[in-house]
Amino acid sequence: MSNIKNGKGVIGWIDYRLPIFSTLQHTLIDYPTPRNLNYWWNFGSLAGIFLMIQIITGIVLAMHYTPSVEGAFASIEHIMRDVNYGWLIRYIHMNGASFFFIVVYIHIFRGLYYGSYKSPREVLWWLGLIILLLMMATAFMGYVLPWGQMSFWGATVITNLFSAVPVVGTAVVEWLWGGFAVDNALLNRFFALHYLFPFLIVGVVILHIVALHTHGSNNPLGIDRKGPQDSIPFHPYYTIKDLFGLSFVLTIFAAVVFYAPDFLGHPDNYIPADPLKTPAHIVPEWYFLPFYAILRAVPDKLGGVIAMISAILILFALPWLDTSKVRSATFRPIYKKFFWFLFIDVIILTWVGGSPAEGHFILIGQLATIYYFAHFIIFMPIIGIIETPKPLPNSISESVLNKPIKDGT
Amino acid sequence: MKNYYQIIKIFFISFILINAFLSNVFAAGSDAKITKMNFSFDGIFGVIDKASARRGLQVYNEICAGCHSLEHVSYRNLIDIGFSNEQVKEFASQFEVMAEPDSDGEISMRPAIPSDRFVSPYQNDNQAKAMNNGAIPPDLSLIIKARAGGASYFYSLLKGYEEAPEDKELSNGYYNIAYPGNVIAMPQPLYGDDVEYLDGTEASMEQEIVDLISFLAWTAQPELNDRKSMGFRVFLFLVFMTTVLFISYRKIWKKIKS
Ligand code: HEM
DSSP: OHHHHHTOHHHHHHHHHSTHHHHHIIIIIIOEEETTOOGGGGHHHHHHHHHHHHHHHHHHHHHHOOOSTTTHHHHHHHHHHTSTTHHHHHHHHHHHHHHHHHHHHHHHHHHHHHTTTSTTOHHHHHHHHHHHHHHHHHHHHHHHTTOBHHHHHHHHHHHHGGGGSTTTHHHHHHHHHTSSSSSHHHHHHHHHHHHHHHHHHHHHHHHHHHHHHHHOOOOTTOOOOOSGGGEEEHHHHHHHHHHHHHHHHHHHHHHHHHHOTTTTSOGGGGSBOOTTOOOSSOOOOGGGHHHHHHHHHSSSHHHHHHHHHHHHHHHHTHHHHOOOSOOOGGGOHHHHHHHHHHHHHHHHHHHHHTSOSOTHHHHHHHHHHHHHHHIIIIIHHHHHHHOOOOOOOSOHHHHHTTOOOOSOO | OHHHHHHHHHHHHHHHHHHHHHHHHHOOOTTOOOOOOOOTTOSSSOOOOHHHHHHHHHHIIIIITTTOOOTTOBGGGGGGGTOOHHHHHHHHHTSEEEOOOOTTSOOOEEEOOTTSBOOOSSSSHHHHHHHTTTOOOOOSTTTTTSSTTHHHHHHHHHHOBOOOOTTOOOTTOEEBSSSTTSEESSOOOOOSOSOOOTTOOOOOHHHHHHHHHHHHHHHHOTTHHHHHHHHHHHHHHHHHHHHHHHHHHHHHHHHHHO
16 A cells, blocks of 8 residues: 555556545545544445445346337346346345435435534535435436336326426427327437436536545534544544445345345336326335325425425525534434424325325325425524524544533534 | 434334335225235245146146236246156147248247247237227236235135125126225136146145145246245345454444543
């Protein structure tokens, strides 16, 4: 490793001309990290691993998949039956998408709890949200590829949303379809884009990490580091911790892939697409359910679409909506409660999104939607002003080493 | 330690959540009665009962194949459930498929060979419709995975034919308590004495349905036995690796924590 710096040897020679090795050394080895990160900080690197898993399994699947209305469904069954370990590759890719979302949602809630979106990490937060939007587009298009009943009808419902756009709506939808119905043209372009988007995500992830390393990680106390005693090198401390976390999550992942591979999927997607037969309930994948609930909570189509998009866009404004100077919810008694209310609210939205839009579900969905927006637009700014935060510790090392905490902010 | 509890708590909540909404989404209409059953392939160590699957093939072939295709399965796949190459060849050769055009461009019929897919009873969907009062009998290759309730639904469906209540409108259909809506276009296919099993097993309604389920669970998930045995080894390995990494983590961090 010392060769990197003195320019000797092959690695040193290359690094002198293209500093990839010193960049890696900085990112994965030296990177000074707060010494008090808890397990919720494992989820960023986990997201990166799941992104890699999706890309690798996806490329293998693409080698055997046929993007055509006649061939798609049968080619998936060909992968499941005739390709060596094709079933394993496909089940990993299918469930990998779900785990990717679980991991990223936890990662986002971590950010919400510890105020990681506050100065100087706003751009880091925005890049994360762009990743989220790209992930959603990728997952949606991927789900269309097997061309089962839910693929087809999900694509129909979601692409039709664009018809809510005033004046040009119909034109936009036909442009998306490349025709007058969800058909071969759409399947082909979705395949092309589903292959492309993960690489865009890789690009944004690199920017995300550059932004992260500019000011370093936040930490559970939400206070800035005061000196070298507050940091430890990434390697070996966080490499081993991330590896342990990875192994733990992979164990759960393996249990799902091998013992309940279709648990998170929908049985209707094992029925080939039939444009003449609408399924009884059209439901998106579980990770879209909160947004689907918000979409359906508004009686007007255009209004629903706007509400659904705003549900994510509003997260971009958090650095301003949160008026508190204190980052970590640990020291914010009122915000901490509201954080958990929001979490429960999102669970309720998920549940409503997966239920038929009838009876009491309509009202529950509407109330939960109003609460979701109220949390960000009303409660967050107000809490920041009226709340008295608990006293912050003087420094990370002091708090970690359990020295008595003095008063003061 | 607080952290572990927190993480376990969240996983637990999420699990309940997932369960809650899945049962919500997939619960068939209240008019469909499904009996929850246990099968040989349930659970962590459950596998497909191959002898039963072979009998299931016989039931499928003698009763269901007249109406239902099995288009994702090839004859050669039957080797997986314990048939010999010879048996598969012989089984395949009773069906006819279209041959490649000969040198004059004429297309003739030839006996099927093991690499052919199961021959469909119909030329196309329109013929299927015409022969079944307008309803297309679905392909059965994936049927166990393609219905909410899976094998239990299938079991309940085949047992679900009953005398229709007076007020039920049954145009072109039959009354079935497990089918959503209770009116199905398929006439009752099984009565209990439908086949004479080649292996000497005595036929009964229960026996025939269970055998069909073994067979169709296999056609839907031919990888099931491999998947579970591989999964067990992978899982054990990962548990071991997680333990080792956890111990290393504690050891490396000792310097920092004190
Ligand atoms: C492909 C998806 C993503 C990858 C691979 C990824 C990767 C990472 C990594 C490796 C870290 C450092 C470790 C950590 O703090 O957990 C990190 C930090 C962070 N990420 Fe992400 N991320 C992804 C998506 C997102 C999304 C969707 C958001 C939120 C909108 C987000 C917001 C953040 C923030 C705010 C931090 C700094 C956390 C702190 O220091 O407190 N990330 N990300």
